[in-house]
Amino acid sequence: MSEPTSTPRLTVTVGPVAHGGHCVARHEGRVIFVRHGIPGETVEISLTEHDDEAKFWRGDVTRVLAGSPERVTHFWPEADALRAAVRHGAPVGGAEFGHISRKGQLELKTAVVREQLERLGGLRTAAIDALFSDGVEDVDTNGSTDQQAGLGWRTRVGFAVTPAGKLGMHPHRSHAVLPVQEMPLALPAVNELRLWELDFTGIDRVEVAAPANGSGVLVLLAPAADLSEKAAGAAVKRVARALAALETPPSVARWNPENSAIEVLNGRGWVRETTDDHEFRVSGDGFWQIHRKAPAVLTDVALGFLLQGGYLNDGADVADLYAGAGLFTAPLADAVGPDGSVLSVEGSAGTSRDARKNLHASEQVEILQGRVEKILGTQSRASRTAAGQRRRFDAVVLDPPRAGAGKAVVQALAATAPEAIAYVSCDPAAFARDVKYFANVGWSVEKLRAFDLYPHTHHVETVALLVPAVKATTSN
The missing domain is CATH 3.40.50.150 (Vaccinia Virus protein VP39)
Structure with missing residues (x-):
């Protein structure tokens, strides 16, 4: 993924939302998938993919010239495209609609569902109107203000690790890893670990499972694939000792993403999830609703x-x-x-x-x-x-x-x-x-x-x- 300072910048009017977290814009007949914009806005974009032979280009918004009424200040600096452009970088992924009001998000998601059902599903507009009159429903207001609603909901979070050993995340469609200092979408139990203060040198991926019932956090550590077995084991054990020293230590396990193998170092290799009527054991990276x-x-x-x-x-x-x-x-x-x-x-x-x-x-x-x-x-x-x-x-x-x-x-x-x-x-x-x-x-x-x-x-x-x-x- 090219950095904004090394790629051309264009001024475009943002068109309709499309599936995948972007909107459609056009420039001299060329379709451009634009992230971090809102339909109707006039924006400056930095092209992140712009091969001459490509059917379409991709770009990130770097400056808003005429904004939408639904635009709000992004709640997460590391994921904000506008602040990233100021520092000549790219935003991390994972909160690509954070610049849109909650009302605006629901409206855009409703439009996407309708468009997919009509274009790919073959349903007529009248049928969609009858089936989907309520649109996409909000489940997470919590009585909060518009900008704060919808935070603190993720019970599973995956992180990468920077070359310097710091917790990080990838920008969209990029192999780069940018350091993060928080994950506002995650449950408080995830952020309370303060993983960004630890040294993850030798670790490639970090997965955190934090059940909503508060029954205990599990941290999975995947060592870098290019390490010897001795070095990989040492890296995992060093991070496990640091996690064990926390005030509320999580369970920790070494994890192989290729075959989901788990080697427990501290605590247990599974978490306990609950509903009103049932209790569930979910091992390691096993699936549970996020x-x-x-x-x-x-x-x-x-x-x-x-x-x-x-x-x-x-x-x-x-x-x-x-x-x-x-x-x-x-x-x-x-x-x-x-x-x-x-x-x-x-x-x-x-x-x-x-x-x-x-x-x-x-x-x-x-x-x-x-x-x-x-x-x-x-x-x-x-x-x-x-x-x-x-x-x-x-x-x-x-x-x-x-x-x-x-x-x-x-x-x-x-x-x-x-x-x-x-x-x-x-x-x-x-x-x-x-x-x-x-x-x-x-x-x-x-x-x-x-x-x-x-x-x-x-x-x-x-x-x-x-x-x-x-x-x-x-x-x-």
Whole structure:
């Protein structure tokens, strides 16, 4: 990524917001994806990618000539493009919407969801209006003023390390590492460690998990790949000793990002997460919803859709796909009771082991580790009844990774002919593409809500109820 002082600067009018945290501008017919602007503004930008042969360029706002009413002072100096330009640097990523009012953020995210559903999902404007009249919903006001709302929500944070051994983060699309002195989006427990005061020489990545219930912080240390085993071990142990000396020492483990292997140095290699009704063990870098309110919001809405539609009853046969440590599996087991059954499918071996520990007392839950499309495929025993017939689910919760479920999973899932699917997505483009795949096999969106579970970033979470198109037509 080029520094602002070494690249051309242009004056442009910022156009509509696009998926990915930028807006679209044009200069002499060239499309430019502009970060840190707001639609309607006139700004000076520094081009960060501008190859003559490229279909589009990229740029960061360095000065605002005519600002939007929704522009506010960024709450985090290290992530503020305007202050970065003054110091002839680049802003760190992770808070690319921090210069926009909370109201403005919700409006832009709503526009992105709508545009993706229309362009990639193939939905008509009238259908989107009917499904999505509430737009993206705020869950994190906390009674704060506009600029302070949406801070202190991240329960997971990843950091890089500067060449000088200081805690840092990357600018957008850059391998550079810039030092940071705080992470305002993180829970207070993360910032209270004051990791930026420590020497991380020899460490490549630092991951911090801080459960919202206050049950204890876990710090994962990934040593630099170019170190010998002796040097790597020494670096990890040195940082672990420094962390152990803190007033409230966290658990510390050496971590291999390639295979998720954990070697505990202090405390334990997992954290304890809780919801109102359940407790979960989540190992190392195992997946858990990042926003402190996300587990409650997403389970309430996803299972609420299924319950309201009458798809979750005592004795029902349901599936939780990309099930993680069991966030949705546990309440699904409660809903179907001991006479029902829940198939839990998770690709990560470590996270699947967590699910087995978390759900060992729920005899109606079957936990399988592997690729969803293969387990649902015709050759899998899990997709067949005892009589050899294709297994049919009454309801399914589908919570894929950011890339979405994809065509193969959609087709395999539709072949099991469930009554309804609650689809939880953290990426509106991937979700919209999957909506189109579902439409191609005879399914449609019956209900849709979206939540700002990533304040001050461009990310947004959607929860949809999908049903066979014939049923949707009948119910309407």
